[in-house]
Amino acid sequence: MHQIEEANMSCLNILTYHRELLVSRLKSVQCILDNMLACGYICEEEAEMVQRTVTKTDQVRKILELVQFKGEEACEYFLYIIYKVRDAYIDLQPLLKEINYNPSNDIAVMNVVNTDPISRYCEKLRHEMTRDTSFIMSYGQREESHLEDLYTDTQIELLNDCNESLGFLESLDQLLGDHAVFNSQGETICVMGDAGVGKSILLQKLQNLWSKKELQTDASFFFKFRCRMFSVFKDTEQISLRELLFKYNCYPDLDPDNEVFDYILRFPEKIIFTFDGYDEIQEDLELMDVPEVVSPEDKAHPLQLLISLLCGKLLKGSQKVLTARTGVEIQRKVIRKKVVLRGFSPAHLKTYLDLHFKEQEHRELVSVQLDASPHLSGLCSTPLFCWIVFKSFRHLHSMHDSFHLPEACITLTDIFLLLSEVFLSHSALPAPSLLKKRARCTSETFKGGLRPLTAFAKLALQGMERGSLICSQEEITECGLTEEDLPLGFLRTVSEYDTCGSPATFEFLHGTLQSFLAAFALVLDEQAAVSSILKFFAECSRRRHSCLPFDSCIRNSSKPSEKEPFTTNEHLQFTNLFLSGLLSKAHTRLMEHLVSPGLLKKKQALLKSYLSTSVKSHLYGLPHYEGDKAKKVHVLPNFLWILRCIFETGSKDIARMTAKGITADYIKLGYCNVFSGDCTALNFVLQHRKKLLGLDMDNNNISDYGVKQLKPSFCKMTVVRLCVNHLSDSSMEVLAEELCKHKVVRVLGLYSNHITDVGAKLVAQIIEECPKLEVVKIGKNKISAVGGKFLASAIQKSTSIFDVGMWGNTIGDEGAEAFAEALRHHPRLTNLSLSANGITSKGGKCLAAALKENSVLRIFWLVQNELTDDAAPHLAELVQANTGLSHLWLISNQFTVDGIKHLAEALAHNTALKEICVKGNQLTEEEQKQFEEEKRLRFH
Numbered sequence: 001m002h003q004i005e006e007a008n009m010s011c012l013n014i015l016t017y018h019r020e021l022l023v024s025r026l027k028s029v030q031c032i033l034d035n036m037l038a039c040g041y042i043c044e045e046e047a048e049m050v051q052r053t054v055t056k057t058d059q060v061r062k063i064l065e066l067v068q069f070k071g072e073e074a075c076e077y078f079l080y081i082i083y084k085v086r087d088a089y090i091d092l093q094p095l096l097k098e099i100n101y102n103p104s105n106d107i108a109v110m111n112v113v114n115t116d117p118i119s120r121y122c123e124k125l126r127h128e129m130t131r132d133t134s135f136i137m138s139y140g141q142r143e144e145s146h147l148e149d150l151y152t153d154t155q156i157e158l159l160n161d162c163n164e165s166l167g168f169l170e171s172l173d174q175l176l177g178d179h180a181v182f183n184s185q186g187e188t189i190c191v192m193g194d195a196g197v198g199k200s201i202l203l204q205k206l207q208n209l210w211s212k213k214e215l216q217t218d219a220s221f222f223f224k225f226r227c228r229m230f231s232v233f234k235d236t237e238q239i240s241l242r243e244l245l246f247k248y249n250c251y252p253d254l255d256p257d258n259e260v261f262d263y264i265l266r267f268p269e270k271i272i273f274t275f276d277g278y279d280e281i282q283e284d285l286e287l288m289d290v291p292e293v294v295s296p297e298d299k300a301h302p303l304q305l306l307i308s309l310l311c312g313k314l315l316k317g318s319q320k321v322l323t324a325r326t327g328v329e330i331q332r333k334v335i336r337k338k339v340v341l342r343g344f345s346p347a348h349l350k351t352y353l354d355l356h357f358k359e360q361e362h363r364e365l366v367s368v369q370l371d372a373s374p375h376l377s378g379l380c381s382t383p384l385f386c387w388i389v390f391k392s393f394r395h396l397h398s399m400h401d402s403f404h405l406p407e408a409c410i411t412l413t414d415i416f417l418l419l420s421e422v423f424l425s426h427s428a429l430p431a432p433s434l435l436k437k438r439a440r441c442t443s444e445t446f447k448g449g450l451r452p453l454t455a456f457a458k459l460a461l462q463g464m465e466r467g468s469l470i471c472s473q474e475e476i477t478e479c480g481l482t483e484e485d486l487p488l489g490f491l492r493t494v495s496e497y498d499t500c501g502s503p504a505t506f507e508f509l510h511g512t513l514q515s516f517l518a519a520f521a522l523v524l525d526e527q528a529a530v531s532s533i534l535k536f537f538a539e540c541s542r543r544r545h546s547c548l549p550f551d552s553c554i555r556n557s558s559k560p561s562e563k564e565p566f567t568t569n570e571h572l573q574f575t576n577l578f579l580s581g582l583l584s585k586a587h588t589r590l591m592e593h594l595v596s597p598g599l600l601k602k603k604q605a606l607l608k609s610y611l612s613t614s615v616k617s618h619l620y621g622l623p624h625y626e627g628d629k630a631k632k633v634h635v636l637p638n639f640l641w642i643l644r645c646i647f648e649t650g651s652k653d654i655a656r657m658t659a660k661g662i663t664a665d666y667i668k669l670g671y672c673n674v675f676s677g678d679c680t681a682l683n684f685v686l687q688h689r690k691k692l693l694g695l696d697m698d699n700n701n702i703s704d705y706g707v708k709q710l711k712p713s714f715c716k717m718t719v720v721r722l723c724v725n726h727l728s729d730s731s732m733e734v735l736a737e738e739l740c741k742h743k744v745v746r747v748l749g750l751y752s753n754h755i756t757d758v759g760a761k762l763v764a765q766i767i768e769e770c771p772k773l774e775v776v777k778i779g780k781n782k783i784s785a786v787g788g789k790f791l792a793s794a795i796q797k798s799t800s801i802f803d804v805g806m807w808g809n810t811i812g813d814e815g816a817e818a819f820a821e822a823l824r825h826h827p828r829l830t831n832l833s834l835s836a837n838g839i840t841s842k843g844g845k846c847l848a849a850a851l852k853e854n855s856v857l858r859i860f861w862l863v864q865n866e867l868t869d870d871a872a873p874h875l876a877e878l879v880q881a882n883t884g885l886s887h888l889w890l891i892s893n894q895f896t897v898d899g900i901k902h903l904a905e906a907l908a909h910n911t912a913l914k915e916i917c918v919k920g921n922q923l924t925e926e927e928q929k930q931f932e933e934e935k936r937l938r939f940h
């Protein structure tokens, strides 16, 4: 029917006309009855009569009869209920649109109460989610902070399916949006990141925003799960999807007809799921055979339900956000998009500092210490470590006058010792306000708290041995912990798994804390054989992990593939690291108060000898290969853990021996997930190396803090490859100072960082002042014409440089002109890329003219610029000049067939030129054919 006619129709007639549709699509009868009754359009008896009718459709028929019988106003109110309670009558919204429904003024003032189970459930979900997500955990339950008071943005980098950066996320809304989706079939958004970088908090923020309707999404349901919960179930336990959703989030109230679950099944796109900590269940998944679950009614093991949800076998179309530690492999097929958390930038760190410390005096004190120590700043870019450092500072500073953060190179062990000291001081001392400040005595605090510390440590170790992050009340009691010990802060209760009144379950405040305490247990244990301290080292080197069965569920294959033991046993690696720290010389005095000195010595000696041997065998086993000029070695991520352990031990002997053991003169540490803190460890070893060394650290996350940490090692570096590492101009300052001082560098790789013209000027200085520098890669930065000119001028003066990559900057024609000058008589430059730099024909002409006078350039890249046919005759002249150029890359410019003709003709006069690649210009297939004869002109 025509809309105008409909608009003029009475509501009574509309109900008659659309009766069939209303009968089939109106689902929530109760809400209509409740409101009709409340407004007096029907009486109790009439409502009961409707309810007594057996089928839903008959109930609707009865209601329609009733309201029509009551007259126009009742019919109008009936439509108004459907209009107001949108969620419950989603199927009838198109009808309202079709009839162009608008409530009259009289009706619009009437009240409609949403008694629909679905809407009520959504409200309940939001309410509970707000309650559950408003606080960030802190020491015990005593000092929880509001999420809003402390949440600070972190760097969230978008990646494509090859793990290349697509820039940073600007707001959390973008996480769920279509931006940077690389697989539209996939439904899972992966959030990756290292331990403590803030994955759980990010999800918490997302949940909190949704609960307050501040997240841009249509989703009415939000179900949150922590993956470790799935480990709690026995192997034989089976539950349904309905149970999984409701029991572990919240139950719908007053929903006798299961309308909520039916709705969820019908509209999965209205759901967001978050699954936190996929790495924590990897082993459980590997052990289980995961058949597919596809029916929402079937019961299955919760892990199977999880996998089916992630694969889209259940509730297809729902949005899923999954977090996991960096390096955990998840089948590409199911990933929709991927982000990686990079922690706090210096600006974020400043914001967090301001949020954390209300007192100006504290802010300044901590800020000074951060500025003085790039290593501490680097550690603090991981929010967990930052939180511990700040919290400990605040607590210890308030208790003791003279407290300062450790000044020398603070280790992770130091950080967790600080945290433990704070926890133990809770029990040892009265509240700070009542106390006259007194001198800090760490060993006294630890001695005083030795009983609970030993018990917590034992509990942590037992969990680690069982592969469990959760412990029961029984286990806690067995370890000798009492009610009074629990509020110290090491443990917290977990309500999620505590369903049906089962006794409370606990977990350590953070997984890393459990690793730390487990290491403590190994040190404190006076009963076990000394050799037992090495159990996790042995475990880590023995294990070879398979890919996730999540993969095999998708691939239908159960054959695992080899995988490096990097992320899957990270909690064990952390235990090893803390063990190295606790047994270090620096902590001997403290430890001697807690364990007998003789035993401590034995443990220290054993660890030292183990590390020395394992370093040797590891270095020996690394894949060596002969490069063009150097003997190269590709370091594996596991080696990075050994380096971290060596640093924690603080043992110069082991560091010296490791340095000596690196026989190669080029180390590749690419894609090893090296973060800024690791540079301190690397530097700790490299400072003992006498010979020169090439270091390739491309594709890591070392940031400016890491470069500062490497400062003492640059004096011996011949190759400095730091591509894709989030470096800014301040790193260039360090490089310029060090490289120009020592002048040994041959290769400088800085591709894909955040270098601007300021940094380019410093790189230019390096080019000018380092007489051995041959290769500079500085593409994909933020260098404009200004920086381009600095670089060009430096290149012009250099007699050593022969390979320069400038791809993906914005030097434009002005920059191109400067490069033309640099090239004109350059004695050595053989390979130059000025691709993707916004160069038009104007710049192209200059370059072509200058190059005619150059006889050394072999390969020239001008891909993805804006060259048109105007430049073609000039480039043709260059070709004709037969300068020695062997490859000219002109892909993706704006040449037409006319321009290409010039090039083709010129080629006939040049026998030295091997090819000109002109793919992606503006020629049709037909036009390209006319150049078929000239094989050196490539279109593909």
Ligand SMILES: Nc1ncnc2c1ncn2[C@@H]1O[C@H](COP(=O)(O)OP(=O)(O)OP(=O)(O)O)[C@@H](O)[C@H]1O
Residues within 6 Å of the ligand: 136, 137, 150, 151, 152, 153, 154, 193, 194, 195, 196, 197, 198, 199, 200, 201, 202, 277, 324, 325, 383, 384, 385, 387, 510, 511, 512
């Ligand atoms: N964005 C943030 N703003 C403020 N504090 C944060 C933020 N992210 C993390 N933190 C702090 O760091 C702690 C650890 O963070 P979180 O548990 O989210 O790390 P994670 O990446 O999930 O670690 P893991 O992989 O070990 O589980 C939090 O409890 C909180 O104190």
